[in-house]
Amino acid sequence: MRYAIITTETSGLFDYSKPADSPGQPRLAAFGYQEFVDGELDTTYFCYIQPAGWSMQAGATGVNGLTTDWLEANGLDVEHALAEYVGLLERGCTLVGYAIDFDCKVMRGELRRAGMLDHYKATEVISMQRVARDVCKIPTISGGNRFPKLHEACAHFDIPWKARMTSQEKLDTLNALFVALKISAGPSYPIEDVK
Numbered sequence: 001m002r003y004a005i006i007t008t009e010t011s012g013l014f015d016y017s018k019p020a021d022s023p024g025q026p027r028l029a030a031f032g033y034q035e036f037v038d039g040e041l042d043t044t045y046f047c048y049i050q051p052a053g054w055s056m057q058a059g060a061t062g063v064n065g066l067t068t069d070w071l072e073a074n075g076l077d078v079e080h081a082l083a084e085y086v087g088l089l090e091r092g093c094t095l096v097g098y099a100i101d102f103d104c105k106v107m108r109g110e111l112r113r114a115g116m117l118d119h120y121k122a123t124e125v126i127s128m129q130r131v132a133r134d135v136c137k138i139p140t141i142s143g144g145n146r147f148p149k150l151h152e153a154c155a156h157f158d159i160p161w162k163a164r165m166t167s168q169e170k171l172d173t174l175n176a177l178f179v180a181l182k183i184s185a186g187p188s189y190p191i192e193d194v195k
Helices: 058-064 066-074 078-090 100-113 128-136 150-156 165-180
Strands: 003-011 028-037 040-048 096-097 123-127
Touching: 003 058, 003 078, 003 100, 003 165, 028 058, 028 078, 028 100, 028 165, 040 078, 040 165, 078 100, 096 100, 096 165, 100 123, 123 128, 128 150, 128 165, 150 165
Parallel strands: 003 096, 096 123
Antiparallel strands: 003 028, 028 040
16 A cells, blocks of 8 residues: 655635635645555655745744745745645555645645646545544534544544644654554545535
8 A cells, every 4th residue: 555644734724615726725835745655654755835925824823833934935836845746646645644635625726726637536535533533532512523633633542742843743643643543444535525
């Protein structure tokens, strides 16, 4: 099996009633992955993105610590991240993430803005958040279980977690959670709409 654990940082949050590339939707600020082949780490990649006509929102900076000025000084053109992302898909990787619907939506928006195929129909994913819901069993008021936050899923398995992590720490944390969840089911397609 070939899979890649991916992570993104963005300039803000989505309005899920609108397509990924609509004006005002968040932009990709950072992208990274760890690619595994038959369970063995093959490649690690991470980059920050140089803003091109967009800026970080205060709320996003409060969460991920990234500022527009810092990204302008340290980021790469978004095409670097898009080439890496498309490479994962072309190699047949199943994408794994905690909030994978969000990660794929931001990448879909950037691919469309760049005039590239968005790969929506061909992107196979595994959502750790969806698997963790049935493992962590955090009840809702109305019955059933809710999706746990990343720190809650990590706490369930005694995986170290902190609010601000380096890119490598975040990828290592996601990898530890993937292993702890013992995910053996095949990939699923994103359940959010095609937008």
